[in-house]
Amino acid sequence: MKFSKYYLVAFLSFVIWGFFSLALKPLHEYPSLDILFYRVFLCAIIMLVITLFVRVSVLKQSIAFFKAMSAPDKKSIIARTLGGGILLTANWFFFIYVMNHISVKAASFAYLVCPILTTVIAFFVLDEKLSKWQWTAVMLSLISCLLLSFNNIADVAYSMIVALSYALYLVTQRRNFGVDKFLILTVQIVFSALILLPFYPVYSAALPQDATFYWFILLIAVLFTIIPLYMNLYALQGVTSSTMGILLYINPLMNFSIALLYFHEPINTFQIVAYSLILISIVVFNERLIFKKRRVVAG
Template sequence: MGEERSGYLYGLLAYTLWGFFPIYFKLLKPATPLEILAHRVIWSVAFVGLLLAVMRNWRFLAKLLRSPRQFGGMALAALLIAVNWAVYIYGVNSDRVLETALGYFITPLVLVVFGVTLERERLRRWQWAAVGLGAAAVVVLTVDYGRLPYIALALAASFGSYGLVKKRMSLPPAQGLFVESGVLALPALAYLIWLTAAGHAEFGHVSVPHTLLMIGAGVATAVPLLLFAAAANRVSMVGIGILQYVAPILQLACGLLLFHEPMPPARLAGFCLVWVALIIFTADAIRQNRRKQNRRKRTVTGPTAATAEPVTALPPR
């Protein structure tokens, strides 16, 4: 199997696992979202720490501790991903799986908005069209819900912000997850100690399978991330961008087919607007990627004779 094909396989596995997360987190009830989050953090540290110990890869910690700015960035990333995890677990266990799926559908559009407002990037006209449709979808869904779809917006904003912070970091996924979970480990452990002392902890008091599933939350967190890293090293960013829709599509299917959440016509219209926006956004990204590839090919294989016409780059749009 070639590198690219294996990359797509790793990516598909990662996003498929993320897509079935609603089923996993539903099984962790009656534990509260905060208890689930705390265990997810603690067992992520344990699992990834064991993995790094086997790999004997601890040099990054010394480098990180010598760079307060980088450590501060990782601490901010940890806070943002904790918010994202907490909101997601709350959404799933309060029977709003469809809204969590919506959050990950609109994340690419939120990233575009961040690019304009924070990175001062210029949008192409089709990107503006996609963002406009996404804004219209939020309006339609707000009318349908009778409120802002705050779970979806919080998921998109927190994960988009996390992506921006991570863009400036240089740690590989395993090391990054270890540091982020490590930053959160002490507050998580303190919360679990308090919860147990107060007699409100569900861990170890429901059943053996429930306890094992709580412990397994760390593995469930780390494995898709490591698969994603393997995919990202082998597949183009456009390919990864298309694969990322697998997870919310599966989450949507879980919400509709397994948990029988309602999808009235107005809500369906809002989702359709989001899907049209994503089709426009993805098609524009593919077109731009092809143009860049064609430019590179023309630069490499273009005429070199003195009398030949110079190769001119396509104008940006």
């Protein structure tokens, strides 16, 4: 039952993220940095209020747990938490920029290759093993990247940066256990806000006057940032890497469908072939789980 609970939380988090473009696209006239500034600042304020005034007992327990840790463990959790804050900041900025100034399909492609990148990085960093089928899937995803580069190499480059930043975040947080997940996320977002704060007076545009802007920022902060990120960190406690990889594809597939059906973005032959290869790589990468399920049904 515990596995089912973590699986459901992970599934719902990616379903929520799949609709992100519907809240972000209406803000395309605003600079990407401004969207990032207000998103992070509002998230930091909301999470600090919840942590300091609503979850006081959890905060005290986490502080006591941290004090009881050994010095090396303290350094490790601090490095992973703050490093995660930096990676989140980078991922958010590049994702917003690609979504609003490149294309929704490019943003979608970033999270199609993200599970593959996550697994490859985990192979080298966490010593997680890959099967021959999984390496084949990695090669198929690389071929799809080459096909897309014939169309527009800049799109692919931006997509890879978005994917790499979140893949590194997932890998670093996989071993970040012990302290309450909401508190870890709060520290990461507050750290992100502190990183961005010195840049706000210099790089921000004029203060937005339209109330609609702030409503969308509030929606993005709560529904598309705090809730799914917390669900992601929570699910990582009980969901395997391969399962997380399968569920991660929900987000880009929904983004790609919305780009074609709702935003009516054009698509060419190279893109059709490339995305088809990505879908094939998804099946190949997860063939062990897929065929295992078939054997169970057959039995």
